[in-house]
Amino acid sequence: MRIVSYNTAGGPRADSETVLTEIGNEMVGGIAKPIDVLVLQEQTTIAATTAAFKELLNAAYADDPAAVYAQGVLQGGSSGAGRPGVVYNSVTVELIDEVAFGVVNGSAQARQTLRYQFRPVGYGPEADFYVYSNHYKSGQSDTARREVEATALRADADALGEGAAIIYTGDFNIYTSSEPMWATLTGSGAGQAYDPINRVGTWHDNYGFRDVHTQSPVTTARFSGQVTAGMDDRFDFQLVSGELLDGEGVSYIPGTYHAFGNNGTHPFNGELDFMTNTALPTATLTAIANSSDHLPVVADYQVPAVLGVTADTIPGKVIVGADVRWDVTVENAAEVVVAHGADELDYTIETLAGDLVTSISDVDSALGGGNLHSLAIDTATPGSHGGAIEIASTSHAVANNHVAQYAFTNVVDHANPSFDATDDLDIATIDFGVVALGSSTLNRPAALHALESLLGDTAALDLDVIVASGDTVALSTTLTTFAGLAAGEQIDFDAVLDSATPGAFATDLQLEFSDEDLPGEASGVTLMLQLLARVAIGGDADTDGLVSGTDYLAWAGHWGQSAGAWNDGEFNGDGVIDGLDYLVWAENYGTSEQSLLAVTVPEPASAALLAAVLVPLGLRFRRRRGASA
Template sequence: MVSVKIMKRLLAIAFSCLLLACAAPAAAQLRVVSYNTLDKPFSAGDLDDVRTIFGAIAATDRNGVAKRPDIIGLQEQRRFGLTETTASRIAGELNDLFGVSSYESFFSGSGSDLIMAVYDTATVSLESTTQVFTSGPRPTWRYEFQPVGYTSDDATLYTYNSHLKAGSSSSDQSTRASEAISIRNNADALGANTNIVYMGDLNLRSFEASYANYRAAGVSQAIDPLGLASFPNSGVAVHLTQSTRTSNLSDGGASGGLDDRFDLQLVTSELLDGEGLSYLGPSSTGLSGLEHSTQAFGNDGVSYNTRINNTLVGRSQSSAVLNALHNFSDHLPVVVDYQLPAVMGYEVGTVPLTLEQGEGFSVPLTVLNEASVVAAVGADELDYSISTSGDVSGAFSGQEVALGDGDDYLLPLDTSVLGMRSGLITLTTGSEGAENSLIEIPVNFEVVAATLAGDYNDDGVVDAADYTVWRDGDSPDSSQAGYTVWANNYGATSPAIAVPEPASSWLVLLALAGLAARRS
């Protein structure tokens, strides 16, 4: 017969109390694109170009990251009707291309030459939009994005999508300088330690006052992740973005070949600290081993002052992609990857409902970085600490990368005292913007008296009643060996049971010994 105590243990093991802590993580690190599309797509051919270009962007690997775009800041956009725009057409093409329904667009205004955005709601949510009025011909739009699955303000990304005044006259340059001041004033008001990307067709050169105003000291100082000392020039040919053509096409785009770097993504220092949300490239702290993720997409440095599809020698993209870039717009898209913050998660093993007094048992715990990314480099490392209280013990700290197997620990339980026991396992992380930064795991169990050898009726005393159980064949071992176990432990008690008087114990033992002899 299986004892009641053993049955409880079997049931406890059968019912696993595996606990998981996980938030809905963002689908991957962020791929951000800025693109002046020349008031397109307009025709069916334009839509084909959209599919070709963005399909190639999604397939292009940098630092092990190849993924579809999450945020696309668009310049020179057109509104066709109440809700149809060039941005909504791009969103629709991307949904069809990638087999999703998560791309949405944001627009405001009517006519042409507008600022718009497309974003993937599977990975980011658009929390707010703000129109930043400047002295230029077009307002800048500030978008506040929050990666899906993250709640910390440290994970918030602001993008300023701009199309500054074009032209090279002193008046044009003065207008751009004033626009940059207005944008910086708005950004400064967000406060220090804010993740900001200044993107768009900025129409500037490195020697201009507008660029100096972007880079002026302050809490929202703009920094070029590439750290180019000057542009444009042949020495930075691979980073030039306009023009993709050397001849005039019917869409009215500029010609002249690739000899300007008008399209940029500048960032605040908060995106270069290598912590939490951060630029993926060697200019970020701790990421010196990476290549720059910034791409003037399709430019391999072999098309200086000529068209983007001038040659197939030394190219990273196919002729179909290069031709689409040439035909669709006079600008190249600028593509940049940003790492996401860590996501702390855990797995904790089964804790039995009951443990015997003095029994050794440790809770298995695995700490995970559950950031959902394409490559481990796509998320910040998780720096964590483990502390305990109550009837569970152990203190540890460690670091875990995304996509890893996790760090395993054993946390001992205190089973020295009978009764209901409890403890708390606490996981904390100081990693910037990390989700689930505080996790508390309660542990509950009961400590019961240890099983007595020979106590066949589980009453805490080895006595004559146990002999009866053995004699009737209901003990775990009804052979002579079972009797020997009972006889050798006769009189033993669990700590909570009173011990019989020695004299009467010996009398009972002698009497039962005679009965056993007769039975054998």
């Protein structure tokens, strides 16, 4: 916050806007910002001069939504030479209260003291600070009256109690720190005042204090009533209570206190805008000299920290062993233009509930982007895991001093595929047995199961890859890859046999599974499925590839049996070994698998040619038989 104390000598005047806007433009310690609190002395009336300063600032910052000025409404009593007033930026500070006190008469105070209670916008009462505006009786012979004012001021300030943040501003009209009123202001007690630049001594006409002098910027009057005599007095001050010197909460920023336009390069006892002055551009120095017979006293104060917390979400469901991190960013969210414009944020992070274990202490400066804390979530076992945390700050007057956040995830066990619904079966065989050559395509039902974990919820199952090898033309399945088979569910499929070709067949299927697509998913679980079948010529009971007398004997030895098997002579699949099975044997007697596999079906043209050759041969054979007869 930029706070200014300014005896305006009854202004504003033509150059006053330049003075105030240049105060806002001046870069001090990396800070340049519009005035936040303008404490005024020698105001004719609140309704006239103070309101005029308010309107002047609002006009100057008409295009800046961050600068909207308001004014105090309490007008203190005065016996002459104006009275205190205040204008403030309502976007950055709130005026909470105004109090006027002090007896005004010819032997006591010349003017009442005004006490303003302010609060930075966005903060709580802990951030309140008090600004006193005083215009002490002038004159070297009026030390007693200034002491009366100082005594009344300290009584009021001490009543605020220990810990009050106080700024004592105004035109003190004092020549030396040995004066009783200075001792009263700086004496011990709750409201003890300190000079933030510790430049105490005899200021009047003292070259050693030329850089802190505030009166007068001219040797020749530039407006009626302007006090002259050149720069030789430190009349204007901002003193502070000790609470504003500890660097905590609202606090004075070292190195920012100065008399605006004075860096000690002007002529001693001369005019402020003399060409040797390097403090500001000459035009600004001239505006200061033209506007009042006092220099504004400017100081910057840090605001308290603001606790800002951003907590990322975590997946609502993960798999055992997943690396789950809950990213929580804690930042000092104070709205300032430089980092040292706000108090540092001291904070802790502690667990409130759940199995998330954390205990963190850290610090963040404003504008630093915050500190990222990556909190590990326990995923070692299935179940609900995570926790609630509290981020709390112990920084003085911090805004939003504690925040609670929570994050939980459901940890599930790995998926478990099986060929059995109740047992963990990773290897299975489907054997068609012996099947007659030329039977219709045969199907055998089968299923894959996603087993449920005994430890808790279970991830869904994905079948990612099917690798088939062996006799894949004869033996195959209808199984395809899939995703998301819930635990406790199954996928049905068929094993398929094509019996068009005789022989012993085997197909091996390697099934590669993974968990559903969740953090912590695992792959590489493999199940093996083997398909077997023997396609035999009808009547080949011993499946040796030749229909022979041996097969007849097998049939004959089991004649009349029911529920017989192929090897017993049950060839037609009706379950009874009888004459129908004999007919199958008889029809194929002498046939071998080798001969069937060697047969090549001729092309139509070749078949015609073959028939043309065979017909004469057949005729010749018949003639020979006839001849023999």
